[in-house]
Structure formats: C-alpha cells, structure tokens
Amino acid sequence: MSNRSLIDTDSDRFVIEYLSPVLRQKLNTSPMQWTDLQNECLKEYHEQGGTGDKIRESLKKIPLDSKMIQVCQLLYSKGWVLAIVSDANQVYIEGILEHYGIRNLFSAIITNPAFWDVQGRLHIQRLIPADGIPHGCPSGVCSLNICKGQEVDKLLLRLGNDSQAGGAVESFGHAGVPIRMLYVGDGRNDYCPALRTKSPQDIYFVRKGRSLEKYLNMADAPEIRRAIRARIVYWDKAGEILSELQSTL
Numbered sequence: 001m002s003n004r005s006l007i008d009t010d011s012d013r014f015v016i017e018y019l020s021p022v023l024r025q026k027l028n029t030s031p032m033q034w035t036d037l038q039n040e041c042l043k044e045y046h047e048q049g050g051t052g053d054k055i056r057e058s059l060k061k062i063p064l065d066s067k068m069i070q071v072c073q074l075l076y077s078k079g080w081v082l083a084i085v086s087d088a089n090q091v092y093i094e095g096i097l098e099h100y101g102i103r104n105l106f107s108a109i110i111t112n113p114a115f116w117d118v119q120g121r122l123h124i125q126r127l128i129p130a131d132g133i134p135h136g137c138p139s140g141v142c143s144l145n146i147c148k149g150q151e152v153d154k155l156l157l158r159l160g161n162d163s164q165a166g167g168a169v170e171s172f173g174h175a176g177v178p179i180r181m182l183y184v185g186d187g188r189n190d191y192c193p194a195l196r197t198k199s200p201q202d203i204y205f206v207r208k209g210r211s212l213e214k215y216l217n218m219a220d221a222p223e224i225r226r227a228i229r230a231r232i233v234y235w236d237k238a239g240e241i242l243s244e245l246q247s248t249l
C-alpha cells in the first residue's frame with residue numbers, strides 16, 4: 001500500500017500531524033530519508049512526553065472507505081490471497097486493519113519493521129537497513145529501503161507460485177492454477193511490482209491524480225506504460241474498484 005491505496009490518506013503523515021504541529025513542519029522540511037525521518041519524529045515525540053496511546057488513537061482515526069473493506073471481503077470470499085506491500089510500517093498497518101476488523105483477510109504484510117520499546121516509544125526501521133545490501137532494482141522508482149517488486153517476487157516464492165503479484169491489495173492463485181493478479185497502487189513505487197503482471201487478465205488499479213498515474217502517462221516516455229501487461233483501470237473512489245470486480249470476477 002502506498003498509503004493512498006487501501007486507506008484514504010498517507011498514514012505516516014496522518015499520525016505525525018495528529019501528534020504534533022511542530023513535527024508536521026519537520027516532515028515537510030527535513031531532507032532525511034523518509035523512514036528515518038518517521039523514526040526521528042517519533043523519538044522527538046517521545047522525548048517531549050508523547051504517549052503511545054495517542055499514536056494508537058491516531059490510527060483509529062485514519063479513514064478507510066467502507067467500499068474498500070467490501071473489496072477486500074469480496075476478494076477473500078472468492079478465494080483470492082490478499083497481501084499488503086507498503087512503505088509505511090508494521091505497527092500502523094496492523095493497527096489500522098485491526099481497527100476496521102479486516103486484519104484476518106490478509107495473508108501477508110510486507111513493510112518496514114516497527115516495535116514499541118519498554119519505555120513505550122515506537123521505533124520504525126527500514127526494511128532494508130542503511131548498512132544492508134542494496135536491492136539494486138533497475139526500475140528507478142523504488143526507494144532505498146524497499147523494492148516492492150522484489151518483495152512481491154519473494155512473496156510469490158513463499159506461496160509456492162511461479163508468477164506475479166503486487167501492492168496495496170494483491171492476490172495470488174493456487175499453485176498449478178493459472179494465476180491472476182490484481183494490484184492496487186497510487187505511488188511511483190507501485191510501478192515496479194506491476195512489471196510482474198503477465199496478461200490483460202490481470203488488473204492494475206491506478207489511483208487518479210497521484211504520482212503513479214502521472215508516471216505512467218508521461219508524454220515523452222510511452223514505453224513506461226507499455227511495459228505493463230495488465231489491463232489498467234484508473235480509479236478515484238474505492239466503489240469504482242468494487243464495481244469493476246463485481247462485474248469481472
């Protein structure tokens with residue numbers, strides 16, 4: 001999930017803005033790598049006496065369209081395997097999914113690790129640490145700490161499949177059965193996993209008005225969109241995804 005795929009906001013920003021206007025300013029001005037910046041903001045928040053309860057409270061206020069919940073329930077009920085691949089973090093995603101009662105629908109959550117320490121401070125780490133082996137993805141859209149495409153590859157291997165899958169909501173078939181992939185994304189880093197799609201039977205749901213749509217439609221680089229084999233469906237509201245799935249699944 002880039003943040004505006006499953007939920008209707010950017011969870012990293014939402015939480016920090018909920019906690020502190022000062023830290024909100026820091027988010028907009030610091031040159032620090034994004035995941036490190038999240039961690040730094042939470043460190044400052046804790047040092048200033050901020051509580052974990054308020055962080056947990058903020059997660060319950062993150063908007064998630066009820067139609068998106070229906071999308072997840074529909075896919076799950078039809079036997080699709082759902083996974084999240086996100087540049088947010090484990091604590092936020094788990095908290096949001098649990099609040100909306102849909103944690104059980106997801107088989108995997110691939111994202112930056114996060115944990116509470118004994119002092120009640122929330123720590124967020126990069127999925128690929130700064131001193132770890134770089135992912136080396138050639139797509140040019142992936143951030144330093146995560147290549148969503150490679151994470152999708154690993155997920156598929158783990159699931160015993162031999163083809164594709166993707167981001168905010170993704171799905172896998174069962175081994176030995178032709179696999180269809182549905183991928184919902186909004187950010188440029190949702191492009192890489194979509195390169196794993198194989199046919200027009202797959203659907204790539206691209207959110208309107210976000211960086212992924214702009215990237216796919218750059219006038220001087222039509223090959224970017226042509227590299228995607230899935231059928232591309234642009235969406236604004238989750239109800240559009242629901243309608244599409246109800247008519248095609």
Ligand SMILES: [Zn+2]
Pocket residue numbers: 137138139141142147148149150192193
């Ligand atoms: Zn990549």
